[in-house]
């Protein structure tokens with residue numbers, strides 16, 4: 160059966176998720192701001208959730224209709240075959256969104272939709288009262304220009320929650336963005352990769368997962384695991400395939416440093432959860448004392464930034480990063496920051512600048528390309 164699946168992304172990441180989908184063999188894609196519609200089958204739900212590194216959530220579309228009154232909304236929601244989707248004890252949660260539509264009160268959209276679903280369940284299951292168990296099904300009623308899209312959230316928790324980052328150190332990047340930053344660089348497993356402001360190690364851990372082909376969803380749970388319309392075999396088979404495709408023996412040269420010992424401890428513990436502690440070396444170092452060999456490596460980093468630091472500390476650290484760049488003529492540098500004057504402080508205009516949203520925060524990804532290595536290390 161042909162299903163409409165929707166992969167949502169952070170703004171600015173759509174092209175990357177599209178590239179991932181094309182690499183997985185999907186062709187019929189419709190890209191809009193923050194989302195990509197994919198034609199597939201139910202079997203693709205585990206596959207997309209397990210494999211996509213830059214998507215935020217995977218939705219299954221179960222309805223699409225025009226509604227300009229609450230009566231219309233009720234009737235059309237009622238028409239959907241909810242009893243094929245929900246169990247008698249499903250803990251279903253309706254969330255509403257609306258833009259440029261006559262129906263705009265989110266609490267009313269939510270209430271009416273919920274009422275229609277319950278009414279359908281009562282009629283079909285011939286009972287008045289439903290016990291809600293822990294089995295969560297998030298339903299999104301999303302209005303845009305008077306069209307309602309009825310979506311089932313198959314992921315549950317956002318896909319940035321990979322399950323390896325149990326503890327965070329100050330202002331970590333989301334894992335989906337970190338993976339995107341690595342994908343936008345020319346990092347390949349035969350290059351050196353370093354992050355001089357590594358914090359919880361997110362960029363490096365995502366880099367190592369890409370290099371070793373570790374699917375990002377292997378360590379976590381998904382809401383679809385409890386969906387009655389999804390054969391558990393699909394998930395089991397896909398997971399097995401993902402494990403078989405891991406390049407366990409690939410040797411990586413990845414390192415991370417940070418001025419904080421606490422950060423180094425946390426980053427190391429996070430890498431260990433994935434069995435990547437042999438692949439990534441973390442060490443405590445102030446960027447001003449950092450000494451790296453000039454060996455065609457790649458720096459991908461997220462320097463400290465925030466209101467408190469913006470005036471004095473952040474510009475000085477960006478200057479230090481610029482000094483490091485000058486001392487490493489064969490390296491490429493990739494820097495994500497919200498700092499407005501980054502290029503001035505760094506001391507060089509970037510070869511490419513790209514706008515990305517880290518959640519709601521507008522940031523830029525500055526890319527400085529070093530020379531291509533003449534001979535590959537291996």
Ligand SMILES: C[S@@+](CC[C@H](N)C(=O)[O-])C[C@H]1O[C@@H](n2cnc3c(N)ncnc32)[C@H](O)[C@@H]1O
Pocket residue numbers: 328329330331332333355356357358359360361362416417418419422444445446447460461462463464476
């Ligand atoms: C924005 S955080 C990086 C977060 C990281 N990308 C992550 O996902 O966890 C910036 C990091 O820079 C570190 N830092 C601050 N001053 C530093 C310095 N002089 N040298 C090295 N690291 C420094 C902080 O300890 C902090 O962990």
